[in-house]
Amino acid sequence: MDFSYTEEERMMLQMTRDFAEKTVKPLAVESDREHKFPRDTVEKMAALGLMGVTVPPEYEGAGMTNICYSIAVEEISRHCASTGIIVSVNNSLACEPVKLFGTEAQKKKYLADMASGRKLGCLGLTEANAGSDAANVSTTAVLDGDEWVINGQKIFITNGNEADYCILIAQTDKSKGHRGLAAFIVDLDNPGFKVGTLEDKLGIRGSSTAELVFEDCHIPKENLLGELGKGFKVALVTLDGGRIGVASQALGIARAAIEDAAAYAKERVQFGKPIANLQAIQWMLADLSTEYDAARLLTHRAAYLKDQQLPYSKEAAMGKLMASELAMKAATKGIQILGGYGYTTDYPMERYFRDAKITEIYEGTSEIMRLVVSANILR
Amino acid sequence: MNIVTCIKQTFDTEAKIVIDNGQVSTQGVNLIVNPYDEYAVEESIRLKEKNGGEVVVVSVGGDKTQEALRYCLAMGADRAVLIQDPALEQADNLGCAVAMAKLISQMEYDLVFCGKEAVDDGAAQVPSMLAEKLDLPQANVLTALEIADGQATATREIDGGSEVLEMKLPAVLSAQKGLNEVRYPSLPGIMKAKRKELKVVSLADLELSAEDVAAKTELVAAELPPARKAGRVLSGEIDEMVAELVSLLKDEAKVI
Numbered sequence: 001m002d003f004s005y006t007e008e009e010r011m012m013l014q015m016t017r018d019f020a021e022k023t024v025k026p027l028a029v030e031s032d033r034e035h036k037f038p039r040d041t042v043e044k045m046a047a048l049g050l051m052g053v054t055v056p057p058e059y060e061g062a063g064m065t066n067i068c069y070s071i072a073v074e075e076i077s078r079h080c081a082s083t084g085i086i087v088s089v090n091n092s093l094a095c096e097p098v099k100l101f102g103t104e105a106q107k108k109k110y111l112a113d114m115a116s117g118r119k120l121g122c123l124g125l126t127e128a129n130a131g132s133d134a135a136n137v138s139t140t141a142v143l144d145g146d147e148w149v150i151n152g153q154k155i156f157i158t159n160g161n162e163a164d165y166c167i168l169i170a171q172t173d174k175s176k177g178h179r180g181l182a183a184f185i186v187d188l189d190n191p192g193f194k195v196g197t198l199e200d201k202l203g204i205r206g207s208s209t210a211e212l213v214f215e216d217c218h219i220p221k222e223n224l225l226g227e228l229g230k231g232f233k234v235a236l237v238t239l240d241g242g243r244i245g246v247a248s249q250a251l252g253i254a255r256a257a258i259e260d261a262a263a264y265a266k267e268r269v270q271f272g273k274p275i276a277n278l279q280a281i282q283w284m285l286a287d288l289s290t291e292y293d294a295a296r297l298l299t300h301r302a303a304y305l306k307d308q309q310l311p312y313s314k315e316a317a318m319g320k321l322m323a324s325e326l327a328m329k330a331a332t333k334g335i336q337i338l339g340g341y342g343y344t345t346d347y348p349m350e351r352y353f354r355d356a357k358i359t360e361i362y363e364g365t366s367e368i369m370r371l372v373v374s375a376n377i378l379r
Numbered sequence: 380m381n382i383v384t385c386i387k388q389t390f391d392t393e394a395k396i397v398i399d400n401g402q403v404s405t406q407g408v409n410l411i412v413n414p415y416d417e418y419a420v421e422e423s424i425r426l427k428e429k430n431g432g433e434v435v436v437v438s439v440g441g442d443k444t445q446e447a448l449r450y451c452l453a454m455g456a457d458r459a460v461l462i463q464d465p466a467l468e469q470a471d472n473l474g475c476a477v478a479m480a481k482l483i484s485q486m487e488y489d490l491v492f493c494g495k496e497a498v499d500d501g502a503a504q505v506p507s508m509l510a511e512k513l514d515l516p517q518a519n520v521l522t523a524l525e526i527a528d529g530q531a532t533a534t535r536e537i538d539g540g541s542e543v544l545e546m547k548l549p550a551v552l553s554a555q556k557g558l559n560e561v562r563y564p565s566l567p568g569i570m571k572a573k574r575k576e577l578k579v580v581s582l583a584d585l586e587l588s589a590e591d592v593a594a595k596t597e598l599v600a601a602e603l604p605p606a607r608k609a610g611r612v613l614s615g616e617i618d619e620m621v622a623e624l625v626s627l628l629k630d631e632a633k634v635i
Contacts, residue, residue: 007446011453011569014411019563049566062566 005067012068016075019048025079031206032351037162038083038206045083046117050076051090055099055115059107066241066303070248074296077252081355082206084252088245089158090114093363094121097167097183097238101226110165110185119164123242124154124186124212125235132368134169134235135178139214141170143221148184150217153196158362160210161195164188167238168214169231181231185223192217203354240313242363243320244306247299250323250359251292257327257334257352258288264338264347275337284333292330295323314376321369324359331356380432380526382423383483384456384492385509386416388440388447389499396603403499403601412447415494417454418554421561423492424455426526432489433457437482439467439475445577452572453564459575464582466589472500474592476508481585484513488549490531495520495553503553510551518544519553 005013024041031038045051053069055061062068069091077084098111113119130136139152150170157166166186173180186193196211226234262285265276275281299319305312331353335342342349360366390396391409398404412420423434436451436459438444448459462478470478483491491513496503503519510517522541523534526548533544536555564572582592613620628635 007449008569008573010446011450011564011572012566014450015453015563015569047565048563053566057567057570063570064566068566 008064009068009071012064013071013075015048016050016072017078019044020075020079024076024083028080028082028206028348028351031080031082032203033205033345035200035205037208038080038086039162041083042086042117042120045076045087050087051117051120052095052111052115053091055091055095055111059099059115060112061095061115066244066306067300070244070251070299070303073245073248074252074255077249078256079252080206081249081253081352082204084249085158085204085207085246086120086162088242088249089123090117090121092242092245093123093158093238094163094165094167096241097123097225097234098185100237101183101230101234102185103222105222106185106225114165120159120162121165121167122157122159122163122212123235123238124157124166124168125239126156127152127154132365135181135232137169137171137181137231139168139170140174141168141172141182141184143172144218146221147218148221148223150184150186150192150214150219152214154212154214155197156199156362157210157212159208160212161198161208166212167225167234169235172228172231176229178232179229181235182228183225183231183234184219185225186214186217186219187223188212190217190219202357203351204358205354239363240316241306243316243369244299244303246359246363247295247302247316247319247323250320250327250356251296251299253327253352253356253359254288254292254295254323254330257330257349257356258285258292260347260349260352261285261288261330261334261337264341281337284337288326288330288333291322291326295319295326298322314373317364317369317372320359320364321366321373324356325366327352327356327359380426380430380490381486381488382426382432382434382490382492383486383488384416384420384423384434384436384451385479385505386420386436386438386447386451386494387413387497387499387505388438388444389413389497392498398601398603401601410443410447412450413494413497413499415496415498415554415556417494417561418556418558419492419494419552420451420454420456421559422524422554423490424562425559426490427457428455430526435460435486435488437479438462439470439478441468445579448577449572450564452575452577453568454562455564455568457575459577461577461579462582462585463579464589464592466582467592469594470592471594471596472502472504473508473595476505476512477592478582478585478587479505480509480512481587482580483509485585489529490526490548491515491551493551493553495555506551506553513549513551515549515551516546517551517553518546520555521552522555522557524552524558 049062052061057063095114114121141148141150168184168186172182194213196213199209265281268275302312302315302319334349391411394408427434434456436456439462493506518533520536525532
């Protein structure tokens with residue numbers, strides 16, 4: 001077993017850590033408080049190649065490994081989880097399905113646009129009655145001559161209000177259940193599309209979460225992504241990859257909480273000595289650091305398997321489950337270590353706490369992660 | 380326009396310095412490209428992008444130094460040369476300068492660029508030594524630079540102001556913070572760097588002997604700066620405090 005990074009991975013770590021510290025961190029507070037999408041940062045990240053990390057260079061991506069991708073999302077999320085998920089969604093949920101299921105023409109246009117960062121992508125899967133039960137999609141796509149006509153609403157769509165393209169999962173034959181689903185690429189510059197409600201969220205407030213409304217939205221026939229009836233598979237495969245991204249985001253939040261708590265504990269003096277000298281604090285930090293390393297190894301194993309084109313669904317679920325629950329725990333303990341200060345907005349710990357929660361929910365809840373893992377070991 | 384850019388791999392500026400047996404310990408320390416050298420690399424790449432030619436990064440070091448050179452290649456330098464030799468392991472600034480000057484003298488170049496100093500030993504000697512060995516004009520601690528018609532107009536930081544020097548190329552220049560804003564290596568840059576040439580040469584390849592680079596200086600001792608003492612808060616009547624402050628500044632701190 002080899003736990004060392006390649007030169008490329010070390011460089012990625014150094015570059016993204018530096019970039020996140022200097023460029024992402026200074027905007028994180030305002031982005032969170034004002035619900036402000038960090039558009040400038042997205043443009044800078046696009047110029048560096050971060051919007052299409054694993055996309056091959058012929059489609060304007062960087063052609064790097066999933067481990068590099070995981071490193072990048074973690075380092076960015078260390079300072080701003082909102083920025084982290086914007087990157088993750090574009091890479092995992094928008095670029096990846098086109099890379100895996102797209103035609104050459106679709107890749108040349110849509111994949112290249114999103115991987116280069118010229119356009120931003122999102123995934124339209126969740127609906128009011130189709131969350132964990134992803135097969136229960138009721139948005140419809142009906143073929144009318146040379147066009148598909150789409151009707152329905154999607155909710156909780158990350159990047160929704162900012163995206164140019166949407167990978168949409170819709171029903172083409174209701175009678176077939178999940179076998180009646182198909183995936184489409186929708187250019188959102190379309191008179192049949194509008195953004196509905198914008199969510200006011202507990203955390204990741206710098207990211208955009210929107211309702212997407214399709215009313216007689218006509219798209220070209222050739223924008224079907226993959227085969228008819230395979231939309232459910234596109235969604236599941238896409239989410240498997242997305243879990244590496246969300247796990248990495250959770251790792252970034254967890255590390256932020258652990259590092260900040262440790263720094264505070266060394267400075268804060270009570271009973272005449274720094275609280276870091278107290279075993280109660282030491283053990284909290286020791287447990288968190290141990291779990292952080294474990295979650296990171298699980299996540300990188302999933303990324304490694306994906307790079308080797310081996311099955312990684314169970315491993316990605318394990319990584320996301322552990323990393324997201326750790327993020328929540330680290331932020332909870334982090335606030336405990338900071339005491340009253342941790343509860344105020346004077347320190348970013350309360351933001352880590354609010355940001356952490358979503359990682360246990362989106363792209364598969366912790367319950368669905370346990371379902372995926374158990375289904376794999378009990379079959 | 381061909382530019383040779385000299386870099387040094389140094390400790391991360393946030394590294395905790397540990398003295399072990401009278402030597403600075405390198406154990407577990409994160410290594411980076413010396414930040415002042417990064418300004419030199421950035422300026423070199425900008426000049427190349429504007430005028431064409433190539434940027435060759437050069438360093439003296441060991442196996443790990445390849446990583447620093449690779450980082451410069453990822454930023455956009457074209458190729459790299461590492462001078463690696465057991466005889467250079469204990470070399471001082473002069474030894475490194477002698478080796479690099481010999482290498483550079485065998486290349487075709489219009490400009491030699493360095494950082495103004497390395498953040499580890501802070502000696503700021505190599506640029507001037509290179510200029511001397513290569514018999515070239517030099518301008519150090521630059522905050523601005525213009526190059527036109529084979530001539531450099533260099534603005535350098537001096538005490539209380541700045542000085543503008545003009546010189547014919549080739550020349551040796553060294554960069555100060557503020558000369559430019561250093562780019563990040565892009566992801567495609569990192570991928571391309573893997574395929575760029577990184578040549579390792581020994582002293583024998585440069586037709587130098589161990590004696591040519593032998594240290595002329597000796598490190599006698601290394602010690603950490605003394606820990607900063609806690610500050611003092613004066614108390615009492617304002618007149619008394621002012622008088623006490625003045626006497627402290629005069630007799631204890633010796634600043635007035």
